[in-house]
Amino acid sequence: MKRLPQISFLPDGKRLHLQDGPIDLIVEAKASANEVRAAYEAAARRFTGLLDELCEEIVELRQAADPVRTPLKGVVARRMHAAAAPFAATCFITPMAAVAGSVAEEILGAMTAAARLDRAYVNNGGDIALHLAGGEQFRVGLIDRPDREGLMRTMVIGADDPVRGIATSGRHGRSFSLGIADAVTVLAKTASQADAAATIIANAVDLPGHAAIVRLPANEIQPDSDLGARLVTREVGALSESEVELALEAGADCARFCVASGLIEGAALRLHGKTIVVEPRGAGNQPLHENRLEDLVHA
Amino acid sequence: MSTEATSAAIGDKIRCDACPVMCYIKPGAAGACDRYANHDGQLVRVDPHIVLERTVEHGGRLVPFQSGGDWDGKLVHQPDVFVTAIGAGTTYPDYKPAPFIVSSEIDGVDMVTVVTEGIFSYCGVKVKIDTDRYLGPETATVRAQGEAVGHVTTSEYGSQMLSLGGVHHLTGGSKKEGRVTCDTLMDLSNCKPVELAIDGGATVVVQAGKAPIVNGIAEERMRVGCGSATIGMFAKQWHGKVDEVVVVDDHITGVLSEHQAGKLLDIADTGIKMKGRRSTPGRYFQVADPGTGWGGTNISDPLSILGPFNAREARPGLTMLMVSTTGEHSSYYELDEALRPVEREMPPDLKFSVERIQENCEPALCTVLFMGGAGGSLRAGVTDNPVRLTRSVKDALTRVTSGGAPVYVWPGGGITFMVDVTQMPAGAFGYVPTPALVAPIEFTMRLSDYAALGGYMDYVKPLASIRENAEIRPMPLVPGRRA
Numbered sequence: 001m002k003r004l005p006q007i008s009f010l011p012d013g014k015r016l017h018l019q020d021g022p023i024d025l026i027v028e029a030k031a032s033a034n035e036v037r038a039a040y041e042a043a044a045r046r047f048t049g050l051l052d053e054l055c056e057e058i059v060e061l062r063q064a065a066d067p068v069r070t071p072l073k074g075v076v077a078r079r080m081h082a083a084a085a086p087f088a089a090t091c092f093i094t095p096m097a098a099v100a101g102s103v104a105e106e107i108l109g110a111m112t113a114a115a116r117l118d119r120a121y122v123n124n125g126g127d128i129a130l131h132l133a134g135g136e137q138f139r140v141g142l143i144d145r146p147d148r149e150g151l152m153r154t155m156v157i158g159a160d161d162p163v164r165g166i167a168t169s170g171r172h173g174r175s176f177s178l179g180i181a182d183a184v185t186v187l188a189k190t191a192s193q194a195d196a197a198a199t200i201i202a203n204a205v206d207l208p209g210h211a212a213i214v215r216l217p218a219n220e221i222q223p224d225s226d227l228g229a230r231l232v233t234r235e236v237g238a239l240s241e242s243e244v245e246l247a248l249e250a251g252a253d254c255a256r257f258c259v260a261s262g263l264i265e266g267a268a269l270r271l272h273g274k275t276i277v278v279e280p281r282g283a284g285n286q287p288l289h290e291n292r293l294e295d296l297v298h299a
Numbered sequence: 300m301s302t303e304a305t306s307a308a309i310g311d312k313i314r315c316d317a318c319p320v321m322c323y324i325k326p327g328a329a330g331a332c333d334r335y336a337n338h339d340g341q342l343v344r345v346d347p348h349i350v351l352e353r354t355v356e357h358g359g360r361l362v363p364f365q366s367g368g369d370w371d372g373k374l375v376h377q378p379d380v381f382v383t384a385i386g387a388g389t390t391y392p393d394y395k396p397a398p399f400i401v402s403s404e405i406d407g408v409d410m411v412t413v414v415t416e417g418i419f420s421y422c423g424v425k426v427k428i429d430t431d432r433y434l435g436p437e438t439a440t441v442r443a444q445g446e447a448v449g450h451v452t453t454s455e456y457g458s459q460m461l462s463l464g465g466v467h468h469l470t471g472g473s474k475k476e477g478r479v480t481c482d483t484l485m486d487l488s489n490c491k492p493v494e495l496a497i498d499g500g501a502t503v504v505v506q507a508g509k510a511p512i513v514n515g516i517a518e519e520r521m522r523v524g525c526g527s528a529t530i531g532m533f534a535k536q537w538h539g540k541v542d543e544v545v546v547v548d549d550h551i552t553g554v555l556s557e558h559q560a561g562k563l564l565d566i567a568d569t570g571i572k573m574k575g576r577r578s579t580p581g582r583y584f585q586v587a588d589p590g591t592g593w594g595g596t597n598i599s600d601p602l603s604i605l606g607p608f609n610a611r612e613a614r615p616g617l618t619m620l621m622v623s624t625t626g627e628h629s630s631y632y633e634l635d636e637a638l639r640p641v642e643r644e645m646p647p648d649l650k651f652s653v654e655r656i657q658e659n660c661e662p663a664l665c666t667v668l669f670m671g672g673a674g675g676s677l678r679a680g681v682t683d684n685p686v687r688l689t690r691s692v693k694d695a696l697t698r699v700t701s702g703g704a705p706v707y708v709w710p711g712g713g714i715t716f717m718v719d720v721t722q723m724p725a726g727a728f729g730y731v732p733t734p735a736l737v738a739p740i741e742f743t744m745r746l747s748d749y750a751a752l753g754g755y756m757d758y759v760k761p762l763a764s765i766r767e768n769a770e771i772r773p774m775p776l777v778p779g780r781r782a
Binding site: 051052220222223 | 323
């Protein structure tokens, strides 16, 4: 018998909730009622068995990615590898770094293939795949503190923007980070690319050897972690203002490189209440432009 | 379908088969999903609904839900199953699955339980420490790991109260202060031991349901009464066996021969001269400074609270028992020719009376009440007109529980409640890094009342459907918790 995921609506009756093992998706589509229903049915259909598909190749997915080749077969697994590969020559990265974004992309793809949607999103625990038809836009909020009302900043992503993926990585999330960033939010053309890049940039926000940072081998916490014995951040003690800036600047360097290489469209890096925003040169029409930078910094 | 997760042990790790990821999970850790964890070698579900079922077949003991009380029995009188909010997910959008609204038919009456986990930035714990020892001055700062997490508040009968947490320490101070406060509240609420240092006072290890450890020494007993009360309780037993008894107490030291109880037994004056301030006959305040010695004073030699005996009433050979309010300290004296008390071996029947004091002292415990306020957003997750939920609670149409445990709802505005953490299931509390505590809270009411207060009727699920999708397991009995 096939193991069934949990499929239900959230109390607002609009958003679909899909959960299976560690995958937890919130889905919403905007279109006529028939189209939305068709899209949700397609999402639920594609979601069923997706985790099993990934787990068939779990051993390979947990290995360091090769910059060029991959023996992976599954369409989601290959997307994960493709997102990780650009970083593989210079960093340690496994396809698992892009699992959340890649799954979100897959479900969104199934929905848009089945129905004509004005706009839609698949939010996989903060890694989000977006669909925008002409004239539509998304307002995306960055929250500093989820227990309080009010957003730190709202970004507007229009159909004309190249951004279709948003991902956030940092040391507070469910997966481990090699760095100390509280959160790195990345905008990219796809959710899988955003996911992989957010992981790498969050790893780069760091103060190697700093005494106030507690690190533990990942496999001492989760024996089968894809990070093996690499040291992951467990706690970050007090840091001086200049140390916070130094760490953020190290991450920003990495983000600038990603922007220059065309891997991402922008990033916001946050550590101990300070934020740095990285975006393309002269990006007046980008979602994260200059005056927003100021808002972010002073929020 | 039900998730009947099983596990295989590999060394101290277990392998979870709840889903095909098949995580290896170390003791104390959770799998990739954060839903299943290894608790002392057992696979337990930590995130989703915990459904309590009274099934003896499971062979486990359950945390009682709503035992006794005057609540309308037609609604939820000893139901077979109660859904707790632990793992229900918070109501904040897109973070976790939204809360479940469960309906159950019991005795033909539809009942609704709205199950949610609240994120409480406005929360704290009230700690009652049964001890006569001096823990520190009132209003002194209480610290954990060097950070201010609360303060000393009033002394109550045989106990010292602490007030810890609250929004001031959680969010008003430094980032570290907030984090340490959050950790302290969570550990105390989850019945774990926490070391607290009081400015200008003692260091005390507090664990709900356990004896306090003051400056490294475990407290054993709570005082039988104040010094004066002890005189009153034991005067008859001492009559004829000893000439004078002093019950040493930092609050009210009692003296048998001067006390009303002694007078009634015609006990003769002994010429004793007490230090401190006489309140009424045989009752003395401030015989010494507060401390961790005899009866919560700072003395180790009880004779230091006596002045010279008055030669007009005293006589050589006069006998005197000095004892603390817990019977933990005691000495026996006889006056010599110069009317100076000299310590002697205590006669057996006086030893017996000291043991009787000890026997009448209840075990000293730390008790922890979690206190939090159900705020706007939490109530909005329950009904589209949040104030009606508040009114419904006040009108006793809606019963509030926390992890299935009964709560006391503070009168006045809002839904501010207190709950004894030892009555809640293990691991009921979590946190978010903001920092704030995540605590379960359930609202139970008649289905018709739920509709009347603007409930989300479209999302009410029959209990049976939750039972299909959630793991049902008996709550394990954790030592120190009531069952």
